[in-house]
Amino acid sequence: MQAFTELYFSLDSTNRTSEKVRALEGYFTVADPHDAAWALFFLTGHRVKRAVNTRLLREWVAAEARLPLWLVEESYDAVGDLAETLALLLPEPTAAAAWPLHRLIEERLVPLPALSPERQRQLMVETWRSLDVRQRLVWHKLITGEFRVGVAATLVIRALAEVAQVPPPVMAHRLTGDWQPTADAYRQLIAGEHGQSHFGRPYPFFLAHPLQAPLDTLGDRADWRIEWKWDGIRAQLIRRGGEVLVWTRGEELVTERYPELAEAGGALPDGTVLDGEILAWKDDKPLPFAVLQRRIGRKRVGRALVTSAPVAFMAFDLLERAGQDCRDRPFDERRRLLEEIAALLVGRYAVRLSRLVEEDNWEAVARLRERSREFSAEGLMLKRRASAYGVGRPRGDWWKWKIAPWAIDAVLIYAQRGNGRRASLYSDYTFGVWHEGELIPVAKAYSGLTDEEIREVDRFVRDHTLDRHGPVRVVQPELVFELHFDRVQLSKRHKGGVAVRFPRMARWRRDKKAAEADTLETVRKLADPTPQPPEQPLLF
Numbered sequence: 001m002q003a004f005t006e007l008y009f010s011l012d013s014t015n016r017t018s019e020k021v022r023a024l025e026g027y028f029t030v031a032d033p034h035d036a037a038w039a040l041f042f043l044t045g046h047r048v049k050r051a052v053n054t055r056l057l058r059e060w061v062a063a064e065a066r067l068p069l070w071l072v073e074e075s076y077d078a079v080g081d082l083a084e085t086l087a088l089l090l091p092e093p094t095a096a097a098a099w100p101l102h103r104l105i106e107e108r109l110v111p112l113p114a115l116s117p118e119r120q121r122q123l124m125v126e127t128w129r130s131l132d133v134r135q136r137l138v139w140h141k142l143i144t145g146e147f148r149v150g151v152a153a154t155l156v157i158r159a160l161a162e163v164a165q166v167p168p169p170v171m172a173h174r175l176t177g178d179w180q181p182t183a184d185a186y187r188q189l190i191a192g193e194h195g196q197s198h199f200g201r202p203y204p205f206f207l208a209h210p211l212q213a214p215l216d217t218l219g220d221r222a223d224w225r226i227e228w229k230w231d232g233i234r235a236q237l238i239r240r241g242g243e244v245l246v247w248t249r250g251e252e253l254v255t256e257r258y259p260e261l262a263e264a265g266g267a268l269p270d271g272t273v274l275d276g277e278i279l280a281w282k283d284d285k286p287l288p289f290a291v292l293q294r295r296i297g298r299k300r301v302g303r304a305l306v307t308s309a310p311v312a313f314m315a316f317d318l319l320e321r322a323g324q325d326c327r328d329r330p331f332d333e334r335r336r337l338l339e340e341i342a343a344l345l346v347g348r349y350a351v352r353l354s355r356l357v358e359e360d361n362w363e364a365v366a367r368l369r370e371r372s373r374e375f376s377a378e379g380l381m382l383k384r385r386a387s388a389y390g391v392g393r394p395r396g397d398w399w400k401w402k403i404a405p406w407a408i409d410a411v412l413i414y415a416q417r418g419n420g421r422r423a424s425l426y427s428d429y430t431f432g433v434w435h436e437g438e439l440i441p442v443a444k445a446y447s448g449l450t451d452e453e454i455r456e457v458d459r460f461v462r463d464h465t466l467d468r469h470g471p472v473r474v475v476q477p478e479l480v481f482e483l484h485f486d487r488v489q490l491s492k493r494h495k496g497g498v499a500v501r502f503p504r505m506a507r508w509r510r511d512k513k514a515a516e517a518d519t520l521e522t523v524r525k526l527a528d529p530t531p532q533p534p535e536q537p538l539l540f
Contacts, residue, residue, distance in 0.1 A: 001099040001100065001101050001131070001138075002098065002135065003027060003101075004035065004039050004138065005135045005138050007024070007039070008149055009134060010023040011150060011151045012149050012150060015150070017155065020150075020151050021155055024043075024151070024155065024156060024159035024160075025162055025163060028159060028163045032100065032102075033183035033186045033187050034100065034101075034182075034183040035100055035101040035102050036186050037102070037181040037185060037186040038101050038102050040156065040186065040189075041181035042142065042147050043149070043151060043153075044153045044156055044175065046181075047147065048105075048110065048145065049145065050143070051112035051113050052124065052143055054144060056117060057082075057086060057140075058072050058073065058076070058086070060121050061086045062089075064090060064128060065090055065091055067089060072085070072089060080417055080423045080425065081423035082140065082423075083137050083138075083140035083141045083146060084137050084140075084423075086136070086140055087136035090128050090136060093129050093131060093132055097131075099130065104127075104139070105142070148419060153175075154392055160175075160189065160190065164189065164190035164191065168391070169204065171189070172204040172391050172392070173201065173203060173391075174201075175189065176202050176204050176247075177201035177251060178200075178201075178253060200243065202236040202238060202251075202273070203236065203273065203319050203320075203389075205236075206389050206390045206391065207392060208400040209393060209395055209399060210399070210400055210402065211399040211400065215365070215366065218399075221361055221362050221365070223384060223385055224383065224384060225332070225335065225356055225383045225384075225385055226356065226359075226365060226381065226382055227316055227354045227355065227356060227357065227380065227383070228354065228355070228357070228372070228375065228381070229372075229378045229379045229381045229400055229401070229402060230279055230354075230377060230378065231279075231286075231289050231376070231377070231486070231501070232277040232278050232279040232280075232286075232292060232314070233249070233277065233296070234275075234277055234278075235247060235248045235249065235254070235275075235276060235277065235278050235313070236274065236276075236319070237264070237265050237268070237274040237276065237315070238265070238272070238273050238274075238320075239269070239270055239273075240271060240323070241270070242270065244266050244268075246262065246278075248278075256300055256301070257296075257298050257300075258295070258301070258311055259306065260310070260349075261278070261313050263349060263350070264313060264349035264350050264351045267344065267348070267349055268341065268344075269321075269341065269344075270322075270323070271321065271322045271323030272318075272320060272322075273318070273320035274315045274318060274319070274338070275315070275316060275318070275389075276313050276314050276315040276316050276354070277313070278311055278313060279292065279312055279313075279314055280311055281310060281314075281350075281352070285376070287309075287376075289487075289489065290499060292311065294308075294309045295311065310350070311350060312351065313350060313352070314352050314353075315342055315351055315352065315353055315354065316354035316381075317331075317334055317338065317389060319389060321341075326389075327388060327390075329388065330385065330387065330388070331383050331384065331389075334389065335356075338353070369403060370403065372402075373403065373487075378402050378403065378486060378487075379400065379402035379403045380400075381398065381399070381400055382400075383397065383398050383399075384396070384397040405485055405486055406484065406485055406487070406488060406526050407483065407484050407506065408483055408517075408522060408523060408526075409516065410432060410433050410442065410483050410518065411431060411478075411479065411480055411481075411514045411517045412431055412457070412475055412478075412479040412480075413430055413431065413475060413477055414441070414474060414475060415427075415429050415430070415461040416428040416471050416472050417471060418446060426458045426473065427446055427449075427454045427458070428446040429444065429445055429446065429457075429505075431444070431445065431503075432477070432517075433517055433518045433519055433520050435519060435521075439477055439514075440496040440520050441496065442494075442523055443483055443485065443503035444503065445483060445503045445505050447505065448484075448506060448507075449505055449508065457479065460475075460478075464476035464478070478514055479514075480508075480509040480510075480513070480516065480517050481507070482506040482508075483505060484505075484506045485502055486501045487500070488500050488501070488523060488524075488526040488527045489501070489527060490527050496523070497524065498523050498524055498527060500523075
């Protein structure tokens with residue numbers, strides 16, 4: 001635990017990429033495989049379920065530190081980070097122990113949720129008394145599911161690749177999918193060129209950067225393939241060894257949730273991996289994302305849900321053919337091979353082939369993009385014809401060119417503390433618009449402001465709080481912000497009857513008063529129209 005704690009604070013104390021990678025390499029080079037497996041698990045964004053109720057945690061700390069509960073609560077309010085607050089309030093350890101990370105996780109953290117509150121308290125007190133202040137802080141972040149540190153998964157992959165002496169794309173592939181934090185699994189990860197088999201694992205997804213430069217900077221239109229950009233769930237459909245697997249970009253295995261895709265995968269030639277998008281789809285056109293959301297999170301799906309919320313797999317790339325990795329081949333070649341495979345499925349199974357846009361000049365492409373919402377698309381994808389299928393988000397070969405977002409002016413009405421380095425600041429906001437003289441919440445957002453603006457809003461929230469509901473503060477409705485979002489859908493689940501997609505703050509409208517914010521009527525008018533089939537078919 002001591003070595004992992006030191007790594008945590010090393011990563012948290014620097015913004016330099018080289019220093020972060022050096023710290024990671026140093027840790028993984030010498031760490032016991034049992035500890036390294038769990039460290040890798042947490043550093044790549046995985047979590048264990050919150051083990052203990054945080055209200056009970058505060059009560060137990062108050063008792064252990066012999067402090068009134070109100071002082072613990074006030075300290076938390078001042079510090080903003082619960083893990084740090086509790087670590088600082090606890091008395092010095094009385095029986096310091098050199099806990100290996102894996103034993104602390106497997107013998108203390110993992111069993112916690114199944115214990116009675118009395119036994120949980122006993123185990124927590126025993127653990128507190130054996131850890132120093134810095135170890136307690138990390139321990140608290142682990143048990144509350146709030147472990148975050150300023151390091152991207154790509155840096156962890158880079159460091160591990162160096163330790164294993166393999167290329168970073170190879171390490172990225174090894175870490176993709178259902179990776180378990182065991183010593184044997186970790187040894188396989190760093191076993192050089194003879195590492196673990198990738199059977200059943202998806203490939204790392206190739207992601208695109210937003211296109212912000214003028215189209216003519218991309219060169220000749222003839223050098224690019226262009227497709228629609230869909231609003232669905234990015235996924236890979238895999239057929240290997242007679243088994244069918246559906247993996248999402250979030251590294252979640254969802255085969256059982258989409259039986260129609262599993263059926264389609266069974267018709268693929270063995271040793272095939274398709275990259276694409278899961279969409280709610282009916283009558284040869286996409287349905288709103290809200291329909292797809294009904295399938296998300298379901299472990300098993302009944303016939304009624306399959307009928308009322310049908311899906312299709314929109315295939316747009318081929319990553320593996322006859323068991324051979326195709327990612328290094330040019331896009332045009334992968335596309336030709338994909339068309340051969342799609343011909344076996346389209347029309348018979350829930351698989352569609354993404355249509356290539358045929359407009360032959362950039363001006364015509366730009367005009368088509370403006371019509372994206374007519375077809376329930378988010379815009380266009382631009383892919384260089386000679387491009388290989390990369391790992392992560394490199395620049396230059398793939399671009400996403402989304403349509404301009406919708407924009408409204410809304411009033412800040414609720415605020416909550418953020419996470420990580422913003423844990424002490426009110427940086428997560430709920431915004432409302434006017435309806436019959438009342439502000440109705442329509443969106444939550446936490447991105448888009450500068451650090452200085454967030455600190456200024458934080459001061460406003462603290463000075464203009466009208467009421468509190470747990471961690472949420474009700475704020476005097478004065479501040480107006482311009483919000484951007486990608487689409488609006490009618491929704492019976494929300495008070496305002498609308499749900500907005502990907503809301504973010506574009507700017508602080510200091511020039512506007514709250515009374516000048518938009519109305520719910522305005523937002524409802526932006527709701528998605530019923531998708532219309534385009535003049536040219538969307539399907540190949």
